[in-house]
Amino acid sequence: MxxxxxxxxxxxxxxxxxxxxxxxxxxxxxxxxxxxxxxxxxxxxxxxxxxxxxxxxxxxxxxxxxxxxxxxxxxxxxxxxxxxxxxxxxxxxxxxxxxxxMQDLPPAPGLRPATQPPLNLTVTQALALGLVGIGPAMQEVLAKAKAAAATRATVLLQGESGTGKEIIARAIHSMSGQADLPFVPVHCGAIPDNLIESELFGFTKGAFTDARKDAPGKFREASGGTIFLDEVSTMPLGAQVRLLRVLQEREVQPLGGGGPVKVDVRVVAATNADLWKRVQEGAFREDLFYRLEVVPITLPPLRARREEIPFLAQHFLNRKAREHGLYPKAIHPSVDPLLMALPWSGNVRQLENAVERAIVLSAGRPVLMREDFTFLADRIPEGREIVQALPPMETFAPSGLVPAAQALDLPAEGVDLNQVVTDVEKKLMLQSLQVTRGNKKRAAELLGLKRTTFLEKMKRLDLEDVAPDGAEA
CATH class of the missing domain: 3.40.50 (Rossmann fold)
Structure with missing residues (x-):
C-alpha cells in the first residue's frame, strides 16, 4: 500500500x-x-x-x-x-x-492534514450532545466551536456552573478530525493538590511510596485526541508551571525521573471563575492564562437564551424517559411560559434535573402539566409573582373542543352518527398533536393507538399536513 x-x-x-x-x-x-x-x-x-x-x-x-x-x-x-x-x-x-x-513543483503539505474529514454538527448530532442553538448567543458559541474544531488550537471555555462547558468541549472534539481518538475529561477541582501532577503527567515506578508501576498520566492517555481540564482555576501553582511547559513544549515530564515524552493533544480548559481576576489576585499564572486563552468561548447563562428552554426541556424529557425506562411523556404547552420566566441560577443542569424530577413524580400520567414544575417557583423570592403573572391554563386549551355533556345530547331532528364520531376523532387527534408539538409517535400513544394506525387515520381525516413530525416521530 x-x-x-x-x-x-x-x-x-x-x-x-x-x-x-x-x-x-x-x-x-x-x-x-x-x-x-x-x-x-x-x-x-x-x-x-x-x-x-x-x-x-x-x-x-x-x-x-x-x-x-x-x-x-x-x-x-x-x-x-x-x-x-x-x-x-x-x-x-x-x-x-x-x-x-499551477506549476510543475508539487504542492507541499503546508497545512496540517486532518486525520479524517470531520463531521459537521448536524441538528441531530447537536441534540444528541444536548446542544440547542436556535438563539443568537448559542449560534455564536457554536460558530466559534466549529472554527476551533478545524484546528488544534487551545480553547478556554468560560461561563457559569451548569451552562454546559463539557458538552461544548465534547462537541469540539466530535467535530474535529480526531473524533475517533480519545477524549479525556479531568475535573481538576476533584483531585487533591498533592496528586494532581501525577494524575495529569504520570509517574515512574518508585517515584513515591505507592508508585508500584509506571503510569502514563491523563495527557498521554489523550494522545492524538483532546484533554478537557475542567475547573482549571483550582489548579495549584506548582501544577500550573508544569502545565505551561506542556503547552509550550508539547511534552510531559513524568514524576520520578526519566526523559520528557512528546504529546500531541488538544487542550480544552474550562472555568466558572473569572480567570483574569484570579491572575490579578496572584492565584493563577499570567503566562499560563495567555497560553490557555487562544480561543476563548464564553457560554451564556440559560436566562440569556430563554427562547431555547422549551426545546431543551423536550430534549431532556426524551432522554430521561429512556434512561428510566418510563413510558414516553409530553410537556403541555402551558408549561413553557413558566419555564421561560424562571431565573435558572443553576442553568442547563438545573433544568435537566427539574425535568427528571417531574418525569419521576408524575407517575403514569402521559403529559407533564404546569403543577409538575411549580416547585421551582417555590424556591425563589419572586416565585409567587411569576406564577400569578402566567397566562391562565384556559389559554392553552385547543380550540374547537366539544364539551362532553353537550356532545352526547341527541337533538330532536337526529344526527349523523358517523359524522359526529369523525368530528370527535378529528378533534382529539388535533389536540394530541398540539400537546405533543406535532410528534406523531407520542400523539398516537396518548390516544392508545399504534403509530401506523394513527397515520392511517390522519390520512383518512385529511390531517397529513397539520403538523410536522417531532424529533422522535
Whole structure:
C-alpha cells in the first residue's frame, strides 16, 4: 500500500496542463474533472481546487462545509492574472485554504492534514450532545466551536456552573478530525493538590511510596485526541508551571525521573471563575492564562437564551424517559411560559434535573402539566409573582373542543352518527398533536393507538399536513 499523502483535485472542468502526472511522485492523486465537484475520498490529506471562476459554485460550498477541516489548496491558472479581492474573500470562505499557482513543483503539505474529514454538527448530532442553538448567543458559541474544531488550537471555555462547558468541549472534539481518538475529561477541582501532577503527567515506578508501576498520566492517555481540564482555576501553582511547559513544549515530564515524552493533544480548559481576576489576585499564572486563552468561548447563562428552554426541556424529557425506562411523556404547552420566566441560577443542569424530577413524580400520567414544575417557583423570592403573572391554563386549551355533556345530547331532528364520531376523532387527534408539538409517535400513544394506525387515520381525516413530525416521530 502506498505511503504517499493523498491529494484530490477538483478541476471544475478546467484544464490540468498535465500537472497531475508531474505531481504523482510526491502525492497519490485522484482527479475529478466534473464541473460540479463531488466530496473528496475519506482518506484525502489535501484537496486541490481550480479557482478560475470569480466565486465557488454552490455545490462546492456545500461540499466544503461537509469536508470540515480538510486543508484546501486553491490553484490559479498561469494566465489568470491578479485575484480580485472579492473573489479572494468568496473562495477563502470554503475553509482551511491557501493559494498557489499551477506549476510543475508539487504542492507541499503546508497545512496540517486532518486525520479524517470531520463531521459537521448536524441538528441531530447537536441534540444528541444536548446542544440547542436556535438563539443568537448559542449560534455564536457554536460558530466559534466549529472554527476551533478545524484546528488544534487551545480553547478556554468560560461561563457559569451548569451552562454546559463539557458538552461544548465534547462537541469540539466530535467535530474535529480526531473524533475517533480519545477524549479525556479531568475535573481538576476533584483531585487533591498533592496528586494532581501525577494524575495529569504520570509517574515512574518508585517515584513515591505507592508508585508500584509506571503510569502514563491523563495527557498521554489523550494522545492524538483532546484533554478537557475542567475547573482549571483550582489548579495549584506548582501544577500550573508544569502545565505551561506542556503547552509550550508539547511534552510531559513524568514524576520520578526519566526523559520528557512528546504529546500531541488538544487542550480544552474550562472555568466558572473569572480567570483574569484570579491572575490579578496572584492565584493563577499570567503566562499560563495567555497560553490557555487562544480561543476563548464564553457560554451564556440559560436566562440569556430563554427562547431555547422549551426545546431543551423536550430534549431532556426524551432522554430521561429512556434512561428510566418510563413510558414516553409530553410537556403541555402551558408549561413553557413558566419555564421561560424562571431565573435558572443553576442553568442547563438545573433544568435537566427539574425535568427528571417531574418525569419521576408524575407517575403514569402521559403529559407533564404546569403543577409538575411549580416547585421551582417555590424556591425563589419572586416565585409567587411569576406564577400569578402566567397566562391562565384556559389559554392553552385547543380550540374547537366539544364539551362532553353537550356532545352526547341527541337533538330532536337526529344526527349523523358517523359524522359526529369523525368530528370527535378529528378533534382529539388535533389536540394530541398540539400537546405533543406535532410528534406523531407520542400523539398516537396518548390516544392508545399504534403509530401506523394513527397515520392511517390522519390520512383518512385529511390531517397529513397539520403538523410536522417531532424529533422522535
Amino acid at each position: 502506498s505511503e504517499r499523502p493523498r491529494l484530490h483535485w477538483s478541476t471544475l472542468g478546467e484544464p490540468t496542463l498535465g500537472l497531475e502526472h508531474r505531481w504523482a511522485g510526491a502525492w497519490e492523486i485522484t482527479l475529478d474533472r466534473a464541473a460540479l465537484p463531488a466530496l473528496p475520498p475519506r482518506e484525502t490529506d489535501l484537496w486541490v481546487i481550480t479557482a478560475a471562476a470569480p466565486e465557488p459554485p454552490p455545490a462546492l460550498v456545500r461540499a466544503g462545509s461537509e469536508a470540515g477541516a480538510l486543508p484546501i489548496l486553491l490553484v490559479l491558472p498561469p494566465t489568470g492574472g491578479a485575484v480580485d479581492p472579492q473573489a479572494l474573500f468568496q473562495w477563502s470562505a470554503l475553509g482551511s485554504v491557501r493559494w498557489g499557482p
